[in-house]
Amino acid sequence: MAVALKDIAERVNLSVATVSRALRGRSEIAPQTRQLVQQIAEELKYRPNQLARSILSGRTGTVGVIFPHSVHCSDFCMQVLVGIHTQLGEMDCHAICLWMEELDVEKDVQLAAQIHSLVDKRVDGFIIYPALDARETYISEIIERHIPMVMVDMELSDIQSDFVGTDDFSGGYQAAAYLINLGHTRIACLAGPKMSSTAVVRKEGFLAAAAEHGLEAVIAEDSYFGSDINTTVLLTERILKSNPRPTAIFCANDPMASSVYKAARAAKLRIPEDLSVIGFADMEIARLLDPALTTVRQNPYQIGVSAAKILIERISGKNDQLKPQRIMFRPELIIRESVGIPPM
């Protein structure tokens, strides 16, 4: 078993209380006592037991982080996680990660059990990236117990909590405005699923820009969010067959854009000469696609950092009176090679 204060106390013939104070306490301790204790502590490789401290302080310095594990957002998620991790690290805090299955409601029971378990472990708060559908069942315990909680990327309309995400409206707007300024007039939008608030808002931003510029011949289709190639490819093929054919497609997601590439190649359309494509998220594939994908870059790292910061503030109780915050980072259009002027 690990070395405890008691072991040091026995070694140096002092009480546990004195040893505790010598190592950390601010009350006066004879200098030579302190030195002796510190020396022995080091010799025995003593490390304070955070469990005991946490019982007393009521803080564990641990937060629960709940993320979806769908492949289609893995590098976005990863970067949010790294942001969270970095910021938590500044406060000597740690993240216990749970991954949730997006489409398997069965697993909700398991997730609820896991959250129970984290509550038992007395995590100080939660950062939650809600999956596609707003199943709040598993959140109810967190709310009932008033455990601090921050939502990331996706908002659940009927839940009051801090939120950090992307200004998706602006992202959709920027993409559309860019295309329109280049002279495109027939633009399609491959939106994500209707259940996803981010996807819906991206489409709204896109449509707002289109309406503002007097475009009416806009095709907007909802689709599955992932890179389910068949679905998206088929949908794109249908769009490309419409008459007049759109000269540009805005996708709610980079993986969807890659499916558009595929459909375009099959239809013998060159990108960007015959068809311009814009993605969303700036994932790794955006750079890897050929031609490199013009896309709307989100700021996942900053989102993570910010979420962690807000959570820590909530935990420390500084802004108890503050009502829920909503922080949205403005995305940035990254211009690469997949957009050109419209043909003819």
Add this chain to the structure above:
Amino acid sequence: MAVALKDIAERVNLSVATVSRALRGRSEIAPQTRQLVQQIAEELKYRPNQLARSILSGRTGTVGVIFPHSVHCSDFCMQVLVGIHTQLGEMDCHAICLWMEELDVEKDVQLAAQIHSLVDKRVDGFIIYPALDARETYISEIIERHIPMVMVDMELSDIQSDFVGTDDFSGGYQAAAYLINLGHTRIACLAGPKMSSTAVVRKEGFLAAAAEHGLEAVIAEDSYFGSDINTTVLLTERILKSNPRPTAIFCANDPMASSVYKAARAAKLRIPEDLSVIGFADMEIARLLDPALTTVRQNPYQIGVSAAKILIERISGKNDQLKPQRIMFRPELIIRESVGIPPM
């Protein structure tokens, strides 16, 4: 403050010990007492404090998981993490995740501090995915304290511990054998960095197959592992200029393969008609590339599951006498569209 046993005890006029036993203890308790206690516990929404339990039991049901956060392996890493998470969940265990910067030695100090912190939190063990370079400094504390530890994907030669990974030799061999059987005789190998044990072993497997079939005109180049497009594209361009030009390229990594695609397009070589390409890992981009990439599929989920299993066994002390295990999953060649018969 949260509800404790004491609160229930006061409510039902029993001792804390009796309440504890009524809720969990195996010793006999009067049925109506048990029922009453359980009812009140539920009413007060009592949840046992794991911190207190952990102090007594010496187990926290929490393990530290240390992963690199490079983008080039994000979906592989993610799947390993999900595997770990799933298996840990079976045992009501949780993972505290730390991400480490691959190339920033400065950050090692921070990482060491974080590991200290996890030791203070009394994690039961560690699962470590070592970054490119085998900097073991941060591991020393774990070893000194004999905390159970499992390595994932990459082996550190001078450290004794359990290991779970991929049979990279077989992967390299399979890829080469497949190409050779199709008639390719001039094959290049874009290996990963020399510091990466996985990359080296993949190359060895590849070269072994080549040697076995009497191929000698093999180009094998070491490179950066990531998808640093410039580096890999330039390297590929050089390889494609060699005379006679190789008819196939095996890449140690899917992102590298995507760079090969780019170089091939620039050189006006069609895939697979003029050039066959094989990747490694079967990441998401493999399906998204056009033509879809033939690649060697690893089993990240299973690796995660297995690592967690072994760690749990070590923690429970069942195989204290067992010497370090080495488990390697055999990868599988996934045939898609990027490999053809050699031209002419």
Add this chain to the structure above:
DNA sequence: ATAGTATTTGTAAACTATTGCATATTTTTT
């Protein structure tokens, strides 16, 4: 009725660390 057994509950110690209060020791002041 009494002894003996079985069942149920309580007491107290354990785990580890922190902290208010009391005590013992040393130093300073008169």
Add this chain to the structure above:
DNA sequence: AAAAAATATGCAATAGTTTACAAATACTAT
């Protein structure tokens, strides 16, 4: 030298749970 003040240490309570052992109660058998 005695009193007062300052310093250093110990005691015991606290947090929340578990558990060996003791005590109390109920029940059975003689």
